[in-house]
Amino acid sequence: MDFNLKWIVPLLIIGSVFMLVNASSDEVDYQHCEIAVNNWAASQLSQEVKEDKHALRDLLFFLHIPRTGGRTYFHCFLKKLYSSKLECPRSYDKLRFNPRKAHCRLLVTHDDYSMMTKLPQDKTSVVTILRNPVDRVFSTYEFSIEVAARFLVHPNLTSAIQMAGRLRKKNNVVSTLDIWPWKYLVPWMREDLFARRDARLSQNLNHVSKDSYNMEDFAMPLLQYINDPIALDIVHNGATFQVAGLTNNSNLAESHEVRTCVQKYHSLGDSVLDVAKRRLDNMLYVGLTEDHKGSATTFAHVVGAQVISQLVGSNFSMDHQANNITEQSYSHAASESQHGQHTSISVDESPSNIPNADGEFRKSEMTVGKLMGTYQSCIGNLRKSQSQRRITSLKKISPVNYTKEARHQVPESVIEQIISLNRLDMELYKYAQKLFARQHEQTVQKLLKLQERQNSILMNSFTAPPWENISLIMAVVLVIVAISIIVNARRRMSKVKI
Numbered sequence: 281m282d283f284n285l286k287w288i289v290p291l292l293i294i295g296s297v298f299m300l301v302n303a304s305s306d307e308v309d310y311q312h313c314e315i316a317v318n319n320w321a322a323s324q325l326s327q328e329v330k331e332d333k334h335a336l337r338d339l340l341f342f343l344h345i346p347r348t349g350g351r352t353y354f355h356c357f358l359k360k361l362y363s364s365k366l367e368c369p370r371s372y373d374k375l376r377f378n379p380r381k382a383h384c385r386l387l388v389t390h391d392d393y394s395m396m397t398k399l400p401q402d403k404t405s406v407v408t409i410l411r412n413p414v415d416r417v418f419s420t421y422e423f424s425i426e427v428a429a430r431f432l433v434h435p436n437l438t439s440a441i442q443m444a445g446r447l448r449k450k451n452n453v454v455s456t457l458d459i460w461p462w463k464y465l466v467p468w469m470r471e472d473l474f475a476r477r478d479a480r481l482s483q484n485l486n487h488v489s490k491d492s493y494n495m496e497d498f499a500m501p502l503l504q505y506i507n508d509p510i511a512l513d514i515v516h517n518g519a520t521f522q523v524a525g526l527t528n529n530s531n532l533a534e535s536h537e538v539r540t541c542v543q544k545y546h547s548l549g550d551s552v553l554d555v556a557k558r559r560l561d562n563m564l565y566v567g568l569t570e571d572h573k574g575s576a577t578t579f580a581h582v583v584g585a586q587v588i589s590q591l592v593g594s595n596f597s598m599d600h601q602a603n604n605i606t607e608q609s610y611s612h613a614a615s616e617s618q619h620g621q622h623t624s625i626s627v628d629e630s631p632s633n634i635p636n637a638d639g640e641f642r643k644s645e646m647t648v649g650k651l652m653g654t655y656q657s658c659i660g661n662l663r664k665s666q667s668q669r670r671i672t673s674l675k676k677i678s679p680v681n682y683t684k685e686a687r688h689q690v691p692e693s694v695i696e697q698i699i700s701l702n703r704l705d706m707e708l709y710k711y712a713q714k715l716f717a718r719q720h721e722q723t724v725q726k727l728l729k730l731q732e733r734q735n736s737i738l739m740n741s742f743t744a745p746p747w748e749n750i751s752l753i754m755a756v757v758l759v760i761v762a763i764s765i766i767v768n769a770r771r772r773m774s775k776v777k778i
Contacts, residue, residue, distance in 0.1 A: 313541030313548060320538050321551035324524075325558055333562055334719075336405050336586035339368075340564075341395065342388040343408040345519050346461060347419035349569045350409055354388050356658035357579060360651060361587045362386045390460050393559055394525035394532045406562065407583060410519055410712040411569035413705035417506065417698050420465070420515050422682040425499050427456055428469035432676040437474040460529040461514045468510055472500050473677065488679055491689040498677045503694050506701060512543065520549075520704040523556040549704050556704075557711050566715050574720060576655060581723050584651045 342358065344350035368384040389395065396404065411419075434440035448455050456462045476498060479485060485497045493502040505511055513528060521527050526539045542549045560566050565583050567575035674681055699706060 310545055313545055316534070317538050317541050317548045317551050320534055321555050324555045327558070327562075334564060334582065336564060336583065336590055338403040339384065339399065339405070340386050340583070340587070341399060341404050341406045342386070343393060343395075343406055343522070344388060344390050345408060345410065345416075345522055346390060347416050347423060348409040348411040349572070350388075352659055352662060353409065353567075353579065355662055356655045357576075357584065357651070358386060358388065360654050360658070361584060361591070361646065390522075390529075392522040392525045392527045392530055394530040394535065396525070397531055405564040406559075407565040407567075407579075408523065408560075408563060409567040409569055409575065410709055413519065413702040413709055414695060414698050415569070416519065416705075417515060417702065418502075418682075418687060420461075420518075421493075421502055421505050424462070424465040424469045425473070425677070425680075426670055426673045426682075427462065427466045428473050429673045429676045431470050432473060432477065436478075437471060440470065440474070460527070461518070464510060464514055464528075469500065476500075492680050492682055492686040493690050493694075495680050498680050502690060503697075506694075506698055512701070516701040517549070517704040520553060520556045520708045523559045523708065524552050525559075526552065546703070553704050553707055556708050560708075560712060560715055565719070566712050568712065568716050571716070575716070577652070578716070578720050578723050580648050580652050580655070581727070582719065585648050588646050588648070588651075 340358075340362075342350065342354065344354070362385055366383065366385040368387040387395075387399075393406075396406070431437075431440040431444070434443060444455070444457065448457075456466055476496070480497050488497075489495050495501070496504075506516070518527070521539060525532055526535045526542075528536070528539070530536075530539075538552070542552050565579055567579055569575075670682075
């Protein structure tokens with residue numbers, strides 16, 4: 281007994297010392313992180329909000345947060361406004377062109393806000409769209425698997441990788457595997473799908489659950505996905521990190537340290553959230569995926585109207601553009617083929633689906649009214665194409681089928697975990713809702729004032745020739761219709777739930 285006591289006391293002392301050393305080390309590490317995060321945040325917040333933030337500058341930077349509907353805006357709005365020769369040549373993994381070149385007017389990319397360090401900040405306006413974080417996580421999970429499933433036409437993973445590489449090299453195209461964040465998420469899911477298919481075939485597994493998000497014999501369950509280190513680093517709070525400029529694709533040297541510290545010590549996330557909110561304050565436009573119609577209408581009047589005015593004032597001719605722009609412009613949202621490849625003409629924007637927007641502005645003398653009209657016809661074709669592509673991809677892992685109805689089968693405990701893991705994004709989304717409501721109200725007020733001016737002109741125009749009266753009456757009717765659309769959208773906005 282005395283022998284045991286003789287060793288227990290020293291062991292207790294050693295254990296206590298070890299715990300104290302670890303506690304001290306953790307405290308030092310936390311203090312280091314706190315200083316790093318606070319110093320970074322202070323440097324970013326020192327940038328004042330520009331008074332003319334709602335005035336369009338020379339370059340429009342569309343910061344496309346994945347799975348927010350940005351492709352729709354690119355194809356159905358921006359390509360109707362900007363000819364391809366006004367688009368900046370884009371890169372999906374770091375910037376590889378000179379953005380300060382004259383007449384580069386539109387940049388659309390998944391790159392985060394750190395891109396602004398390479399852009400002429402005083403001549404750049406930023407727009408973005410945010411989505412309910414829970415829905416965005418669902419959509420990211422679904423799209424990762426959808427694209428990865430396209431590779432299952434191959435007999436094994438090695439064959440799929442080799443063929444994808446050959447096609448990319450041969451066709452000189454931009455692949456989904458080159459685009460952040462899919463260059464991380466798709467290979468991860470691709471490897472997982474092949475492993476599950478091999479196990480299913482070799483062990484004759486065929487367990488089918490009623491929950492498409494928990495069919496582990498066919499695809500990674502959602503619960504496993506959201507808790508994986510890759511998702512923790514890239515997916516969760518992804519909108520906040522992208523708007524703040526702190527993704528793992530950032531141009532900032534300090535981004536890795538700051539992001540790692542925030543992920544390790546969650547209390548430090550509030551400083552990053554403050555920076556992200558300030559970024560939104562500085563943007564020309566912030567839209568919401570859930571309020572699709574209201575966001576589209578506001579975009580057309582806030583951004584579209586200024587682009588039209590700017591291009592008319594600039595009087596850019598085809599010859600002038602050709603002489604000044606020499607870089608090749610690649611399509612941003614070119615759709616994936618069976619092997620996940622992007623082609624120069626995508627399924628979404630092929631002539632049979634969506635009219636070519638190149639030069640459309642000059643041909644049609646675009647107005648806000650015409651822009652909204654072409655947008656409505658464009659989104660129908662785009663959604664149909666996207667839906668068909670998803671159906672074709674998911675057939676390869678049938679009976680898995682991701683639908684809004686299928687999401688209702690996901691346990692509430694999983695939903696609550698997604699909310700918890702995306703605390704910063706939930707707060708940023710609430711803030712974006714307030715910003716959008718404010719800008720929406722401003723748009724309504726501007727249209728009301730426009731209506732008043734039109735009414736005043738109309739009252740003084742009865743002495744004018746009949747054809748002039750008809751033109752004025754039609755203009756007033758169009759303004760009233762626009763106001764009606766925005767007011768209805770605003771009512772729907774009040775019903776949006778997080």
